[in-house]
Amino acid sequence: MDSFIQQLINGITLGGIYALIALGYTMVYGVIQLINFAHGEFFATGGYVGVICLSFFTGLGYMETHPIFCLTASFALAMMYCAYLAIGVEKIAYKPLRKESRLAALLSALGVSIFLSNGLMLTQGVYDKAYPSELFQNGFNVGIITISYLQILIVCLTAVLLVALNLLVFKTKIGMAMRATAQDKTMSALVAIGSNRIISLTFAIGAGLAAAAGIMVGLYYGSVRYDMGFLPGIKAFSAAVLGGIGNITGAMLGGLIIGMVEIFGAGYISGEYKDVFAFIILIGVLYFKPTGIMGENIDDTRV
Amino acid sequence: MSKKSLSIVVMSLLVIPFIISTASAKTLKIGSMSPLTGPYASDGTDIKNGVLTAIEVFEQQEGPIPGYDKIELFPQDTVCDPRQAVAAANKLINLEVVGVIGAYCSSSTIPASETLNEAKIVMITPASTNEQVTDRGLPYMFRMCGRDDDQAPAAARFIKESLNAKTIFIIDDKTTYSQGLADGVSKNAKAIGLNVVNHDHVNQGDKDFSAVLTKVKAANPDILYMSLQGYSPAALMTIQAKRMGITSQIVTQDAVFQPKYMEVAKDTSEGVYLTYGFTDPTTPEYKAFEAKYVPKYGKIAAYATYAYDSTIALLKAIKAAGSTDADKIKAELMKLDFKGASKHVKFKENGDSGSSYIAFKVEKGEFVPYWDPATGLIKK
The missing domain is CATH 3.40.50.2300 (Response regulator)
Structure with missing residues (x-):
């Protein structure tokens, strides 16, 4: 039982990270029906900007005196950097192809993904970059269950970001504009919603969330490397499909399910098949409900 | 002179300098195979750096190999993937390399060595420790590191x-x-x-x-x-x-x-x-390696030292053989008995060189x- 709860905590932590990345896929798909395969690379870039900022702060000695400030600043910088990177990528690689077939944009996305990950390799090197912070490395024990402060930080931050995103999409004017664009670009243009601006914003938000996930992964696992975006990218994409691509709540749910299944599969059946279990669930759900758990829908919950 | 024959003369005049230049500046080509991208890129890069250092040290200590002006390395990326490794091996065969240092992952070395052996090219692995690497009885397969x-x-x-x-x-x-x-x-x-x-x-x-x-x-x-x-x-x-x-x-x-x-x-x-x-990090051989490697590539890592020794062994054998024939190089490799940076190098009948775990x-x-x-x- 103790180890069940421990595995549950592990699963929530991993699932939260997948959920944050999955949101980017699902939001972009919702607005322009494009699977942005370069999304995993925004996640990796976020992790790298984080390690650069935190190393810089540690070098100055601020990390000792103002840890909270340094973390906040690193998160803000990484999220902003990735947001602008995503806007740039969209303008260069996707916008000119918006009128072409969807396949063209998809290939362009794959190209951007390879370009960004190799760019990271060439500029940052092939070696792992270690996160400087030993902060939150400790934890506390409840019985034999160990919870690290980092796990708490990750779960809390993920929850805050998810709630903030929900508020943004469903309670603000910008969110309404996003939902309108997702439903009908021409119609929303008629009521004076600039679709280009909304699409940029969607990319920016998705990439910002991925960047936050990147730093959290870096802090949690202690290091980042240039190819870190690939596997979580694939998992998060599966999570988005599982939850129903285009649906925000679905992406969150999908991320949590994939994370949980992976951890429990590895914990109770066998570690070598954990990815298999995640995909069995995916295939099972898609077999009975091809639109995913929450379903890709046309009503106003889609972004 | 007709226009056609004139053009032939001009063409041949253009080609001659190339023929002469290749004849006078001959390059000894050797290949390396290791993962330069993918999850093991760092270990693969260490191997490539070790090989490059060895070429530099060898040229400095022993001078050029008779008949060649310089030694050139063709590093290939295997990504630690068996298919890529075989493709890399084929590419090295087409480049007509004399010997190959690599690969890193045993799962790459095993299929790649089959291809290279068919083409009669000597391969020395600095890093693949799986028993099957040398236990298959391939004639041109050697190993510098130990066995699992x-x-x-x-x-x-x-x-x-x-x-x-x-x-x-x-x-x-x-x-x-x-x-x-x-x-x-x-x-x-x-x-x-x-x-x-x-x-x-x-x-x-x-x-x-x-x-x-x-x-x-x-x-x-x-x-x-x-x-x-x-x-x-x-x-x-x-x-x-x-x-x-x-x-x-x-x-x-x-x-x-x-x-x-x-x-x-x-x-x-x-x-x-x-x-x-x-x-032993105190031997003069290790110091010579360290002096060249560290300023350029930083701390010495897992298989750089073995890659260095593999390359030195290969170059020594090629020089002694005075030929690019795999059988002659193999005969010279078997005769080698020298102090390397990592250990005392002496190959056994099956291509292993002993473990010292x-x-x-x-x-x-x-x-x-x-x-x-x-x-x-x-x-x-």
Whole structure:
């Protein structure tokens, strides 16, 4: 039982990270029906900007005196950097192809993904970059269950970001504009919603969330490397499909399910098949409900 | 003179300088194969750097090889993928290289060596420790590093005799190398009366090991044996194990012998043991290697030293053979008997050059020789 709860905590932590990345896929798909395969690379870039900022702060000695400030600043910088990177990528690689077939944009996305990950390799090197912070490395024990402060930080931050995103999409004017664009670009243009601006914003938000996930992964696992975006990218994409691509709540749910299944599969059946279990669930759900758990829908919950 | 014959003369005049220049400036081509991209890019880059250093040192110490002006390296990327490795081997065959240093992963070396042997090209692996690399009886396959069936008993004996452990939990990541070694350790440990409580697997490229480590914590073994390909997953697993409060001693193996391991795992790597071939860092040969390598590429890592020795051996043999014929080079390789940077190089009939596994301990961010199977504790 103790180890069940421990595995549950592990699963929530991993699932939260997948959920944050999955949101980017699902939001972009919702607005322009494009699977942005370069999304995993925004996640990796976020992790790298984080390690650069935190190393810089540690070098100055601020990390000792103002840890909270340094973390906040690193998160803000990484999220902003990735947001602008995503806007740039969209303008260069996707916008000119918006009128072409969807396949063209998809290939362009794959190209951007390879370009960004190799760019990271060439500029940052092939070696792992270690996160400087030993902060939150400790934890506390409840019985034999160990919870690290980092796990708490990750779960809390993920929850805050998810709630903030929900508020943004469903309670603000910008969110309404996003939902309108997702439903009908021409119609929303008629009521004076600039679709280009909304699409940029969607990319920016998705990439910002991925960047936050990147730093959290870096802090949690202690290091980042240039190819870190690939596997979580694939998992998060599966999570988005599982939850129903285009649906925000679905992406969150999908991320949590994939994370949980992976951890429990590895914990109770066998570690070598954990990815298999995640995909069995995916295939099972898609077999009975091809639109995913929450379903890709046309009503106003889609972004 | 007709227009046609004029053009022929002009053409031949244009071509002649090329023929002459290739005749006078002949390049000795050698190839290297290692993962330069993908998850093992760092280890593969170390190998390439070791080879480049060896070429530089060889040209400086022994001068050019008769008949050639310079030695050129054609580094190929295998990505630690069998298919890419075979493609890289074919590319090197087309480039007409004389010898090949590589590959890194045993699962790449094995198929690539079949291709290279068919084309009669000598291959020396600096890093593939799986037994099958030399046990298939390929005539042109050589190995500079040790063998896993030497490493596994050394590790099992170390765990029993020096660490006085009774129970072991083994984790591998299912590569030819890591799984072969893990099976070997498991078999040897059982044979000398240790209790292997569990043998679990993770996937290549995993970052999250919390599930399997929770199992380790519940089992609470004396030893956690990590058989992982490369320092990067090993560092991640060490950090997560310590954070989770696992108190088992961690023992790991040669692929983790990389200064980057301590850089990433930091304090959590203190007190971790690993088995690796013994290299004396005080010999003049090692110093010569160090003097060239460190300023250019930084700290010397896992297989750079073996890659260096492999290249020196290959170049020595080519020079002595005075030919690019694989059989003549092989004959010279077998005659070699010299002090390398990593060890004394003397190839055996099957292409191996012997193992010298000892246990190292991580102390203050350095790998310190700790225990020798022959003599016991090196330092208290």
